[in-house]
Amino acid sequence: MDIKDLLVFTTVAEEKNISKAAKSLSYVQSNVTMRIQQLEAELGTQLFERSGKGVTLTSSGELLHRYAEQILRLTNEATITVQSSAHTPIGPLKIGATESTAALRLPPLLSTYCTAYPDVDFILETHTTDVLIHLVLTRKLEGAFVAGSCEHPDLNSLFTQDEELVLVSRHPLPSLYSLNDMNLLAFSSGCAYRHTLEMLLTKEGVFPKRILEFGTIEAIIGCVKAGMGVAVMMKSIVSHHDHSLTLTPLPQPYRKVPTFFITRKDAFVSAALREFSSLLTEQLCITKP
Amino acid sequence: MDIKDLLVFTTVAEEKNISKAAKSLSYVQSNVTMRIQQLEAELGTQLFERSGKGVTLTSSGELLHRYAEQILRLTNEATITVQSSAHTPIGPLKIGATESTAALRLPPLLSTYCTAYPDVDFILETHTTDVLIHLVLTRKLEGAFVAGSCEHPDLNSLFTQDEELVLVSRHPLPSLYSLNDMNLLAFSSGCAYRHTLEMLLTKEGVFPKRILEFGTIEAIIGCVKAGMGVAVMMKSIVSHHDHSLTLTPLPQPYRKVPTFFITRKDAFVSAALREFSSLLTEQLCITKP
DNA sequence: TAAAAGTCATCAATAAAAGTGATAGCTGAA
DNA sequence: TTCAGCTATCACTTTTATTGATGACTTTTA
Numbered sequence: 001m002d003i004k005d006l007l008v009f010t011t012v013a014e015e016k017n018i019s020k021a022a023k024s025l026s027y028v029q030s031n032v033t034m035r036i037q038q039l040e041a042e043l044g045t046q047l048f049e050r051s052g053k054g055v056t057l058t059s060s061g062e063l064l065h066r067y068a069e070q071i072l073r074l075t076n077e078a079t080i081t082v083q084s085s086a087h088t089p090i091g092p093l094k095i096g097a098t099e100s101t102a103a104l105r106l107p108p109l110l111s112t113y114c115t116a117y118p119d120v121d122f123i124l125e126t127h128t129t130d131v132l133i134h135l136v137l138t139r140k141l142e143g144a145f146v147a148g149s150c151e152h153p154d155l156n157s158l159f160t161q162d163e164e165l166v167l168v169s170r171h172p173l174p175s176l177y178s179l180n181d182m183n184l185l186a187f188s189s190g191c192a193y194r195h196t197l198e199m200l201l202t203k204e205g206v207f208p209k210r211i212l213e214f215g216t217i218e219a220i221i222g223c224v225k226a227g228m229g230v231a232v233m234m235k236s237i238v239s240h241h242d243h244s245l246t247l248t249p250l251p252q253p254y255r256k257v258p259t260f261f262i263t264r265k266d267a268f269v270s271a272a273l274r275e276f277s278s279l280l281t282e283q284l285c286i287t288k289p
Numbered sequence: 290m291d292i293k294d295l296l297v298f299t300t301v302a303e304e305k306n307i308s309k310a311a312k313s314l315s316y317v318q319s320n321v322t323m324r325i326q327q328l329e330a331e332l333g334t335q336l337f338e339r340s341g342k343g344v345t346l347t348s349s350g351e352l353l354h355r356y357a358e359q360i361l362r363l364t365n366e367a368t369i370t371v372q373s374s375a376h377t378p379i380g381p382l383k384i385g386a387t388e389s390t391a392a393l394r395l396p397p398l399l400s401t402y403c404t405a406y407p408d409v410d411f412i413l414e415t416h417t418t419d420v421l422i423h424l425v426l427t428r429k430l431e432g433a434f435v436a437g438s439c440e441h442p443d444l445n446s447l448f449t450q451d452e453e454l455v456l457v458s459r460h461p462l463p464s465l466y467s468l469n470d471m472n473l474l475a476f477s478s479g480c481a482y483r484h485t486l487e488m489l490l491t492k493e494g495v496f497p498k499r500i501l502e503f504g505t506i507e508a509i510i511g512c513v514k515a516g517m518g519v520a521v522m523m524k525s526i527v528s529h530h531d532h533s534l535t536l537t538p539l540p541q542p543y544r545k546v547p548t549f550f551i552t553r554k555d556a557f558v559s560a561a562l563r564e565f566s567s568l569l570t571e572q573l574c575i576t577k578p
Numbered sequence: 579t580a581a582a583a584g585t586c587a588t589c590a591a592t593a594a595a596a597g598t599g600a601t602a603g604c605t606g607a608a
Numbered sequence: 609t610t611c612a613g614c615t616a617t618c619a620c621t622t623t624t625a626t627t628g629a630t631g632a633c634t635t636t637t638a
Contacts, residue, residue, distance in 0.1 A: 028598050081356070085349045476579075
């Protein structure tokens with residue numbers, strides 16, 4: 001059974017006349033007769049009654065007719081939807097971001113985007129920067145917001161904004177060396193902020209007591225409040241959160257970390273992604289100058 | 290777009306590898322590649338990312354994948370259902386009957402049938418005998434219960450039972466000739482019982498004042514009670530109904546009218562109809578001897 | 579780092595199918 | 609009875625699907 005067969009079948013069923021159906025399909029009558037016969041042979045049942053003047057559906061035929069209508073409707077819809085998806089944003093759009101970006105920078109952007117393109121199924125995954133880069137390279141994500149610049153030959157990257165990093169602690173930190181006796185609360189090892197801090201500490205010869213890993217911002221902040229140690233984090237996240245904590249800016253040149261939106265150079269660009277990128281560029285023009 | 294294309298497409302989408310998909314479909318790799326390319330050309334959009342190691346769906350591809358799964362599922366279901374409809378009762382079964390048969394004789398039969406074959410959509414139409422015969426001949430009905438024998442060369446008929454006809458009136462009728470002054474309440478002119486009575490009256494030289502036509506049993510009985518005239522009817526219908534009316538049996542040989550189940554000789558016999566006829570035969574064997 | 583294995587694209591040749599046009603036979607209406 | 613309208617059949621043509629061999633590229637392995 002085949003979509004063309006079903007189209008021929010329904011046309012005959014509705015015209016109740018093979019010759020007329022052939023005409024309306026721009027086929028020759030014998031061809032339509034043949035296809036109906038083949039369909040009947042394939043299904044092992046009679047679909048039409050032949051009675052001199054035209055044909056009528058048998059009850060098996062009526063059974064098939066119900067299905068045929070559905071299948072044809074779906075097929076039509078699929079063709080139109082997929083064809084238009086090249087031009088009009090529709091369907092899934094899978095984007096990645098770090099925990100911090102997802103929490104702080106994406107909401108206003110997504111709200112605009114989802115209102116403008118309600119037919120897009122937006123899927124947001126949060127991972128650490130190194131995992132995000134890998135997922136974009138392996139085409140599991142159409143694009144991702146990552147921390148720090150990323151000069152991979154297969155990736156395009158679009159600068160979005162600088163984030164300021166601060167050390168977060170319950171009590172003021174006299175100097176960086178205070179960390180020697182403290183716990184460091186951080187994301188899993190792929191986190192770019194943690195990586196930045198580790199570089200700084202190594203250079204300064206500071207070695208924290210130990211490093212505790214967490215999966216969410218909430219957990220880290222909660223533990224800092226409980227006095228379990230010190231964390232490194234985007235300034236704007238913590239300032240939104242709580243005013244009881246002490247924020248210590250990192251020394252230059254570690255203070256600022258840029259956020260980029262990366263995509264794979266040779267990947268298929270869906271209309272949904274194209275419009276997302278263009279909205280992103282637009283927003284930056286409004287925000288920046 | 291074509292069902293085979295969709296099958297090839299989903300197989301590739303699920304295997305994420307054209308060569309493996311080809312193997313699992315028992316095709317040669319180049320063939321699968323070609324069909325995917327044709328499908329992409331037809332839809333004017335890229336469906337897969339090619340990346341050295343295998344392929345992955347683009348977002349347009351994912352969009353198509355959702356449809357493809359539905360369409361394939363439906364197609365499969367349609368094939369299986371229609372194929373089995375030749376052997377197992379399923380789908381529509383359109384049967385006709387006279388008002389009287391539908392009211393009195395069908396309910397127990399239908400209740401058994403519908404319990405035994407819950408997948409059959411039973412459709413009952415009530416008409417007068419002559420209309421029923423016409424509908425069976427023109428294949429609008431798969432079968433019908435009609436009053437009186439019917440020797441058409443294109444019809445099979447199965448005797449089901451005799452019905453006794455009575456005249457129904459508010460007061461006793463001294464003789465048939467009392468009808469000369471009364472109204473006759475009857476179904477529309479195709480009714481076989483009315484036809485029987487008219488033959489009798491013509492032969493006896495009795496001419497009622499006038500004939501009033503009705504569409505339902507209820508209406509006729511109501512009017513007889515109101516004293517509007519006399520009606521002819523199946524005895525068992527009236528005796529179920531009301532004991533305040535006078536029933537006068539018709540003289541022989543007009544008293545008994547047989548009921549037949551007719552079908553068109555050369556029509557397609559669905560499994561649903563086959564089982565209906567067989568249940569009917571079975572019931573008669575239980576009732577009769 | 580070179581060889582091997584695996585992957586997709588291309589293309590000419592072949593096999594399968596869909597479609598055509600002419601004709602025959604059947605049915606119901608004038 | 610003829611006639612118009614319908615479906616079935618069949619040899620033939622055209623289109624499409626499939627194959628098998630080859631090349632280019634990528635990842636894995638030794």
